[in-house]
Amino acid sequence: xxxxxxxxxxxxxxxxxxxxxxxxxxxxxxxxxxxxxxxxxxxxxxxxxxxxxxxxxxxxxxxxxxxxxxxxxxxxxxxxxxxxxxxxxxxxxxxxxxxxxxxxxxxxxxxxxxxxxxxxxxxxxxxxxxxxxxxxxxxxxxxxxxxxxxxxxxxxxxxxxxxxxxxxxxxxxxxxxxxxxxxxxxxxxxxxxxxxxxxxxxxxxxxxxxxxxxxxxxxxxxxxxxxxxxxxxxxxxxxxxxxxxxxxxxxxxxxxxxxxxxxxxxxxxxxxxxxxxxxxxxxxxxxxxxxxxxxxxxxxxxxxxxxxxxxxxxxxxxxxxxxxxxxxxxxxxxxxxxxxxxxxxxxxxxxxxxxxxxxxxxxxxxxxxxxxxxxxxxxxxxxxxxxxxxxxxxxxxxxxxxxxxxxxxxxxxxxxxxxxxxxxxxxxxxxxxxxxxx
Amino acid sequence: xxxxxxxxxxxxxxxxxxxxxxxxxxxxxxxxxxxxxxxxxxxxxxxxxxxxxxxxxxxxxxxxxxxxxxxxxxxxxxxxxxxxxxxxxxxxxxxxxxxxxxxxxxxxxxxxxxxxxxxxxxxxxxxxxxxxxxxxxxxxxxxxxxxxxxxxxxxxxxxxxxxxxxxxxxxxxxxxxxxxxxxxxxxxxxxxxxxxxxxxxxxxxxxxxxxxxxxxxxxxxxxxxxxxxxxxxxxxxxxxxxxxxxxxxxxxxxxxxxxxxxxxxxxxxxxxxxxxxxxxxxxxxxxxxxxxxxxxxxxxxxxxxxxxxxxxxxxxxxxxxxxxxxxxxxxxxxxxxxxxxxxxxxxxxxxxxxxxxxxxxxxxxxxxxxxxxxxxxxxxxxxxxxxxxxxxxxxxxxxxxxxxxxxxxxxxxxxxxxxxxxxxxxxxxxxxxxxxxx
Numbered sequence: 001x002x003x004x005x006x007x008x009x010x011x012x013x014x015x016x017x018x019x020x021x022x023x024x025x026x027x028x029x030x031x032x033x034x035x036x037x038x039x040x041x042x043x044x045x046x047x048x049x050x051x052x053x054x055x056x057x058x059x060x061x062x063x064x065x066x067x068x069x070x071x072x073x074x075x076x077x078x079x080x081x082x083x084x085x086x087x088x089x090x091x092x093x094x095x096x097x098x099x100x101x102x103x104x105x106x107x108x109x110x111x112x113x114x115x116x117x118x119x120x121x122x123x124x125x126x127x128x129x130x131x132x133x134x135x136x137x138x139x140x141x142x143x144x145x146x147x148x149x150x151x152x153x154x155x156x157x158x159x160x161x162x163x164x165x166x167x168x169x170x171x172x173x174x175x176x177x178x179x180x181x182x183x184x185x186x187x188x189x190x191x192x193x194x195x196x197x198x199x200x201x202x203x204x205x206x207x208x209x210x211x212x213x214x215x216x217x218x219x220x221x222x223x224x225x226x227x228x229x230x231x232x233x234x235x236x237x238x239x240x241x242x243x244x245x246x247x248x249x250x251x252x253x254x255x256x257x258x259x260x261x262x263x264x265x266x267x268x269x270x271x272x273x274x275x276x277x278x279x280x281x282x283x284x285x286x287x288x289x290x291x292x293x294x295x296x297x298x299x300x301x302x303x304x305x306x307x308x309x310x311x312x313x314x315x316x317x318x319x320x321x322x323x324x325x326x327x328x329x330x331x332x333x334x335x336x337x338x339x340x341x342x343x344x345x346x347x348x349x350x351x352x353x354x355x356x357x358x359x360x361x362x363x364x365x366x367x368x369x370x371x372x373x374x375x376x377x378x379x380x381x382x383x384x385x386x387x388x389x390x391x392x393x394x395x396x397x398x399x400x401x402x403x404x405x406x407x408x409x410x411x412x413x414x415x416x417x418x419x420x421x422x423x424x425x426x427x428x429x430x431x432x433x434x435x436x437x438x
Numbered sequence: 439x440x441x442x443x444x445x446x447x448x449x450x451x452x453x454x455x456x457x458x459x460x461x462x463x464x465x466x467x468x469x470x471x472x473x474x475x476x477x478x479x480x481x482x483x484x485x486x487x488x489x490x491x492x493x494x495x496x497x498x499x500x501x502x503x504x505x506x507x508x509x510x511x512x513x514x515x516x517x518x519x520x521x522x523x524x525x526x527x528x529x530x531x532x533x534x535x536x537x538x539x540x541x542x543x544x545x546x547x548x549x550x551x552x553x554x555x556x557x558x559x560x561x562x563x564x565x566x567x568x569x570x571x572x573x574x575x576x577x578x579x580x581x582x583x584x585x586x587x588x589x590x591x592x593x594x595x596x597x598x599x600x601x602x603x604x605x606x607x608x609x610x611x612x613x614x615x616x617x618x619x620x621x622x623x624x625x626x627x628x629x630x631x632x633x634x635x636x637x638x639x640x641x642x643x644x645x646x647x648x649x650x651x652x653x654x655x656x657x658x659x660x661x662x663x664x665x666x667x668x669x670x671x672x673x674x675x676x677x678x679x680x681x682x683x684x685x686x687x688x689x690x691x692x693x694x695x696x697x698x699x700x701x702x703x704x705x706x707x708x709x710x711x712x713x714x715x716x717x718x719x720x721x722x723x724x725x726x727x728x729x730x731x732x733x734x735x736x737x738x739x740x741x742x743x744x745x746x747x748x749x750x751x752x753x754x755x756x757x758x759x760x761x762x763x764x765x766x767x768x769x770x771x772x773x774x775x776x777x778x779x780x781x782x783x784x785x786x787x788x789x790x791x792x793x794x795x796x797x798x799x800x801x802x803x804x805x806x807x808x809x810x811x812x813x814x815x816x817x818x819x820x821x822x823x824x825x826x827x828x829x830x831x832x833x834x835x836x837x838x839x840x841x842x843x844x845x846x847x848x849x850x851x852x853x854x855x856x857x858x859x860x861x862x863x864x865x866x867x868x869x870x871x872x873x874x875x876x
Contacts, residue, residue, distance in 0.1 A: 026588050032772050033587050033764065131585070137731050139577070139585035147569070147577035149471050150464050150751030217467075275737055278716045283732065292744040293575050294721065299713055300734035307731045313588030323761050326471065334470050 004037040005320040006073065010065040010091055011080030012045035015105055015132070017052050018309035019078065024054075026313070034320035044068045069095035076101045076319050078312065084108035096120040096128060101324070103315040105132035105308055111206035114213065114220040115335060118327035128327045129315035134207040135160065137307035138300040139314070140286045144214040145329040151290035153215040157253040157436065160207040162282030162303045163198040164230050164250040166190045168267075169280045172238045172247065178231060190282065200229035201250060201265040208252030211286070212263050213328045215254060218338035220328070226343040228266040237353060237431060240402050241269055244351075244379070247277040251436060260341035269351050269435040275299075344411040349378070349435035352405070352417070354426045355398035356382065362425045366401065369423065373416040376406040398427050404435070442475040443758040444511065448503040448529055449518030450483035453543055453570070455490045456747035457516065462492075464751070472758035482506045507533035514539045514757050516750065522546035534558040534566060539762070541753040543570035543746055549644035552651065552658040553773060556765035565762045567753035572645040573598065575745035576738040577752070578724045582652040583767040589728035591653040595691040595874065598645040600720035600741045601636040602668050602688040604628045606705075607718045610676045610685065616669060628720065638667035639688060639703040646690030649724070650701050651766045653692060656776035658766070664781040666704040675791060675869060678840050679707055682789070682817070685715040689874060698779035707789050707873040713737075782849040787816070787873035790843070790855070792864045793836035794820065800863045804839065807861065811854040814844040836865045842873070 009016060020040055023030070031037040042060040062068040069077045069091040077095035079102060081088040088109050095102045097120055104110070109117070110133050121128040131141045135158070139147075144156070159165050167181045167190075176184070182199070185191035197203050205227045213220040230250050241248050246269040255262045270277045275297045279285040284302025289295050301307035318325075328335055356362045363382055370377060381402045405413070417430050447454060458478055461468070469475040480498040500506040507515045507529040515533035517540060519526040526547050533540045535558055542548070547555070548571050559566040569579045573596070577585075582594070597603050605619045605628075614622070620637070623629035635641050643665045651658040668688050679686050684707040693700045708715045713735045717723040722740025727733050739745035756763075766773055794800045801820055808815060819840045843851070855868050 022588050026590070029590075029768075030588060032768050035769075137728075137734060139581045139734075142580060142585050143577045146756060147580050147752050148748065149755035150460050150468060151748050152464070152467075273716075275713075275716060278711070278713060290575075290748065293742070293748055294739035294745065296575060296577075296736070296738035298734070298736050301732040304731070310586065310589050310728065310731055314585050317587035318584060321761075321763065323759075325759065330467075330470050331473075 002036040004039045005034070005316070006039055006041045006075045007078055007316065008042045008062070008068045008071055008074035009040050009078040009080065010044045010068055011082065012043060012052055013080065014305040015308045015312065016045070016080040017054050018305035019080065019312050020054050022306070022309045022313050030313070030317060030320070034317050036320055038316060038320055042068055042071060042074060065091040066094050069100070070098040074100065076103065076316070078316065079104040079106060080312070082106055082108065084112040089113055092117060093120060096124055096126060099124040099126050101127040101129070101319045103129045103312055103319065105130065105312055107133040107206045107210065111209045111220060111222045114210065114327070115332065118335070119332045121327050122332050125324065127319055127324045129318060131315050132308045132311035134210050135284045135286060135298070135300065135302045136304065137310040138284060138286065138298045138302060140211065140298050141214065143296070143298060144211065144288065145325055148288065148290055149329070151293070153288060153290050155253065155255040155289040156211050156215045156286065157251050157255070158286035159249055159276065159279050159284050160204045160252050160286070160302065161198055161250060162284060163191050163195065164204070165279065165284070166282045167199070168230065168233065168248055168250065171233070171235060172242070175235050177235060178233060199231055201227045204250060204252045204265045208254055208263055208265060211252070212254035212261065212338065213335065215288070216256060216261055216338070217328070217330050217335055218261060219335045221338045224263050224338045224340040226264040226266070230267050232431065233267050236400065237433065240351070240353060244404060245272050246270060246435070247272055248433065249276060249279070251276070253436065257341050259345045260339035262341040262346060263338070264343065264346065267433050269433050271437065344409070344414070346410040347407055349407055349437070350405045350413050351433040351435060352403040352413070353431040354401045354420070355428045356401045356426050358397055358399045363401065365423050365425045366420050369416045369419040370403070370405070372419070373412040375408045375412055375416055378404040378406050440474040442477045443472070443754070444477055444479045444513045445516055445754065446480045446500070446506045446509055446512035447478050447516040447518065448482045448506055449520065450481060450490055451518065452743040453746045453750065454483070454518040455492050456743035457518065457750050458492050460744070460747045460751050468755060468758070472755050474758055476754060476758050480506055480509060480512060503529040504532050507538070508536040512538065514541065514754070516754065517542040517544060518750070520544055520546070522550040527551055530555060531558060534562055534564060537562040537564050539565040539567070539757045541567045541750055541757065543568065543750055545571040545644045545648060549647045549658060549660045552648065552765065553770065556773070557770045559765050560770050563762065565757055566765045567756060569753050570746045570749035572648050573722045573724060573736070573738065573740045574742065575748040576722060576724065576736045576740060577749070578649065578736055579652065581734070581736060582649065582726065583763055586726065586728055587767070589731070591726060591728050593691065593693040593727040594649050594653045594724065595689050595693070596724035597687055597714065597717050597722050598642045598690050598724070598740065599636055599688060600722060601629050601633065602642070603717065603722070604720045605637070606668065606671065606686055606688065609671070609673060610680070613673050615673060616671060637669055639665045642688060642690040642703045646692055646701055646703060649690070650692035650699065650776065651773065653726070654694060654699055654776070655766070655768050655773055656699060657773045659776045662701050662776045662778040664702040664704070668705050670869065671705050674838065675871065678789070678791060682842060683710050684708060684873070685710055686871065687714060687717070689714070691874065695779050697783045698777035700779045700784060701776070702781065702784065705871050707871050709875065782847070782852070784848040785845055787845055787875070788843045788851050789871040789873060790841040790851070791869040792839045792858070793866045794839045794864050796835055796837045801839065803861050803863045804858050807854045807857040808841070808843070810857070811850040813846045813850055813854055816842040816844050
């Protein structure tokens with residue numbers, strides 16, 4: 001009989017209990033697949049007495065996660081506490097220092113301390129696995145870390161937050177306002193009571209910073225990101241996108257450009273027929289553009305207890321088989337500081353929605369400012385609203401103008417819009433949505 | 439300096455030369471990622487003097503693939519000869535017997551001899567990697583073998599043949615007949631001079647048999663497959679599918695049912711909004727349904743020199759890192775003979791297109807026969823063709839009738855159609871296309 005892989009598991013929330021359930025259900029299969037049994041021998045969680053619907057009778061209870069992490073009775077440590085600070089950080093650090101492989105689902109920890117922790121893992125010659133941290137059950141970490149070992153990656157982008165995609169899907173389908181949709185998502189449990197972390201793009205940003213490190217061999221660095229959430233998206237934008245052949249998705253995009261590596265999170269117009277545009281509701285998707293081959297897209301459940309547990313268990317199985325892969329696919333000595341491309345120098349097409357004053361010369365004034373900044377327009381649509389329900393068209397009120405530009409720079413667009421504002425031909429704030437081509 | 443991984447490579451066609459080019463281009467990156475350099479030290483191919491645009495000056499030439507496979511000067515063997523017979527089979531066998539890990543892109547070899555070769559690999563405790571054999575650059579083998587180690591899989595299905603998907607895409611978009619489309623595909627190099635292997639579904643079948651083994655832990659067994667190609671698909675079917683909210687794709691489907699494991703390749707109606715329906719042209723895609731989680735879909739280039747080389751090089755990198763995973767994810771002793779579910783017992787919805795004689799009572803006669811066999815209809819559409827260009831409608835000629843059934847069995851459908859034929863109310867052959875729901 002081969003010795004089992006003895007696990008210490010910290011954190012018994014939805015994911016932790018799902019992992020224990022899955023390990024139990026698949027005990028025999030996993031033992032056969034990995035050549036040795038996998039056993040949870042010790043656990044820790046904030047509250048010992050909570051009822052969790054799993055049998056922990058034969059499992060040792062340890063009160064301190066850090067003590068559990070370096071406990072001589074465990075072979076590997078599974079961190080499902082969450083958060084980028086202690087005790088998660090201290091526990092993962094302690095386990096790696098003690099030469100114990102670690103599996104974690106903690107994106108915040110990886111995004112903030114991934115580079116440092118990779119160094120500790122490498123020094124000990126052990127594994128730090130985190131498939132569940134990005135896209136849950138979607139095997140994107142394994143794909144970038146192992147499946148595309150021989151490829152040079154140019155761009156990786158995706159829908160990495162289920163809450164935002166769910167909201168954009170419902171807003172588009174049902175013409176719901178952002179506010180109504182958010183209340184509904186909160187009621188149904190698809191959005192948190194405090195939704196900031198999701199809807200402002202921070203969750204996507206953490207995941208993207210991990211993908212960027214894997215794709216480009218840079219040090220994970222969330223401060224290198226440009227982040228814009230979905231709170232400004234209106235049904236008017238979704239309708240305009242539809243009419244123009246696009247859908248709006250919150251994308252995280254990491255891209256190698258001549259000016260460095262762009263890492264940006266923002267609402268994005270994607271062509272309706274693209275693979276990424278088909279991804280609806282809470283589903284996540286990641287596309288990888290590698291040199292010399294067509295894009296590879298992975299689609300699947302990006303959240304949920306079982307989907308996350310599925311990735312955690314696969315990571316545990318890799319450890320049981322003795323696999324050790326560099327944390328970010330390369331030795332830490334080869335991970336370069338990310339050469340951040342400034343957002344002003346981003347190049348691409350733009351969708352611009354303005355409320356123009358309805359008087360002669362407005363469209364011409366706007367077009368002139370864009371031309372002055374070297375921006376070519378693919379289309380300009382000025383929509384006179386229909387007459388109000390009760391009578392004749394209101395004259396002189398603001399009229400929506402929608403512009404689609406050819407590839408230009410963020411800087412030029414910002415400057416042109418400032419000039420347009422100076423001309424006092426528009427009212428309110430201009431809406432700006434970047435276009436991403438396949 | 440760590441010792442390099444010395445490769446012997448057999449087969450210098452498009453894929454072989456692409457592998458050598460990619461290994462050269464990524465020499466330094468791969469050495470860093472794997473902790474050791476990777477070097478092709480010896481090669482073999484049918485013709486030594488062919489110009490291949492790669493520098494083989496410092497590479498030893500071996501005339502016999504089998505001799506190369508067990509050459510003491512190599513650490514691992516890369517088989518890119520192709521075919522399910524010798525020399526590919528003998529060479530792979532010799533390498534594994536000699537304890538040398540093998541990387542191959544050879545689906546035919548795996549489909550026919552995968553179980554036996556897995557046994558040889560296991561006996562030697564070495565790896566047999568074949569990511570490139572299914573879906574080229576799409577990391578589906580790694581996903582099933584490692585990424586979903588802890589999951590119970592219910593169904594795996596996909597678009598596994600680029601030629602068929604290219605043809606169905608063009609037929610649908612341009613309303614081309616099968617014959618015209620095939621000529622065009624041949625002219626453009628998307629179909630072989632003898633296209634049988636692709637268009638009759640045999641290529642898909644080989645790949646599916648490998649996926650089924652990985653997904654269900656069964657012995658790979660191409661004889662367990664039901665195979666039907668795309669040659670009977672007409673523009674009438676594609677138009678009807680479109681009107682009914684479907685697209686027609688050649689799918690390979692392996693599914694665990696109460697009656698055993700179904701392995702079937704056939705043209706399939708898939709809902710237009712499904713992920714698989716969006717996959718166009720030569721792109722491939724595979725969806726995995728695992729218990730307890732939403733489906734995972736992988737989309738990407740399923741053929742081509744670079745896409746295939748990308749997978750081969752990733753497999754080589756795994757070997758350089760010392761990874762050994764069971765060939766089909768489990769020890770060979772656990773691979774069960776596949777319990778074939780007979781096609782007559784397949785359950786699902788059906789699309790049936792008949793040419794009915796245009797006389798009173800025909801539709802009623804057809805409906806009666808279906809009801810007699812316990813088949814419920816979701817819809818029945820009888821389309822009177824418009825009047826011919828020159829005059830009045832031809833009376834009494836055949837009229838297309840399109841039926842969509844609710845879930846029923848293949849057996850019931852076959853028997854009902856035989857009864858309808860016996861009634862002499864239809865002319866010609868009935869078209870039957872299975873419907874696959876997400």
